[in-house]
Amino acid sequence: MRKQVISAVSAAVALGLGLTACGSGSDSGGGDNDALVVGATAVPAGEVLSYIKKDLAEKAGLDLEIKEFTDYVLPNTALQEGSLDANLYQNQPYLDDFNKSKGTDLVSVVKAYLPPMGVYSKEVEDVTELADGATVAVPNDVTNEGRALKLLASKGVITLDEAAGTTASPEDITANPKHLTFKELEPAQLPRSLDDVAAAVINNNYAQDAGLSPATEAVLLESAKDNPYANLLAVKKGDEDDPRVKKLVELLTSPEVKKFIEDKYKGSVLPVTSG
Template sequence: MRKLVIPAAALALALGLTACGSGSDSGGSGGGEDALVVGATAVPAGEVLTYIKDNLAEKAGLNLEIKEFTDYVLPNTALQEGTLDANLYQNQPFLDEFNKSKGTNLVPVVKAYLPPMGVYAKKIGDISELADGATVAVPNETTNEGRALKLLAAEGLITLEDGAGANASPADITANPRHLTFKELEPAQLPRSLDDVDAAVINNNYAQDAGLSPTEDAILLESAKDNPYANLLAVKKGDEDDPRVEKLAKLLVSSDVKKFIEDKYKGSVLPVTSG
């Protein structure tokens, strides 16, 4: 069984300050001086970009090269350093926190889709079955952890201190009626933790990478209503008007991409049709 809730206040899709990973070419044959090199996590960003590359880019006059990453830090580092021209995998709170903590100057171009965060478990089928004293794994990243805790707070499992923002941590919990214990793990490790914990709050891309369906397997899932955490196309400040970037931005919110997202993900990822 699955329950939808509206996320409370500012949540953030993720900030990997300590995660490690590597980039690899994926779906990219464009190359050359005119290629727009875009970094992305594999799911759903890489799949959306691959659809655009294979079906829409040539007609739009866009030479697209995709580089996939396995963490949340390197795509922004590479973008700042100029190895990438753009990236697609993060939301606005994530981007804001990254710029603040790393001294980067990355900016959003357009929102593309919403990947809702969810709570997953192997031992129970509904969030109401979470036992007293249960262990819940959460992301160990600043904004990701805050988003996870706010999802639990929206369900009434915990209460957070008034004013706890996107960077909320277990220290901000003022009431914990079920005496939950929180285990902080790197986001990519969360799906593998399900055998060892009672539940885990997992980012959408890592859930899908692990074969989990947010709409079918999550016992608690963010609602799209009033949810500000759509993933966005980002570039280094000053590159917003690059014609190649403008072409990709237009394709990301096109009716073709909207239909692809709806058909492929069936509610596990939600399209955004305007920036």
């Protein structure tokens, strides 16, 4: 069974500590001159937002405050509770599942970039070379595990039930010719598992945090074609028309940010210039 990414108690403690360390955020729906407080994972979201804050925000009349998080639960919890005005780190399938499972009311306002998920290994250079009975580490949250399994299935390593959607699990595997074993781990722990497993399917931000280059080191990388996993700027429902949010949307989809992403990540993160 999948483990919770973080327990309710530890989430509450971590949220309190995180917001205390970073300072108090603005209330939802602040005025035009208030800082827009945006939660993000460090890479690439935090780096993209830092570029905007340093090089573009002042000219656009946007006061931008960035709060960095190390997991996938707290940025949405903080957004729902009003400690953040927006966040940037997740994709639409994850947001939909989070709203459904947590009872939150968060919506996407724009797609910002695509951080392709990849398979990494210290044992093989191609996933088809995995040994019989090899152990593969995958994320333990619903949507990222489904995404990981679909990536493996795209190379024929496993076959998934055709009816399996974005929340596919190992129970949806209909063929496993290599008799692979799947080890479910918290997404942030996956890079550290590479010494203990044959391969790990790692989210882009955690791969880059660990010094891995998705474009050059992944033995299998998601294609951008028809990919539903672009990261998006999310807000609490009702805040879509906040003027500060609209300014950030314009900057996230600007030619300057597109060039920044292309130059900095060199294929490890792909720009998206429309919502």
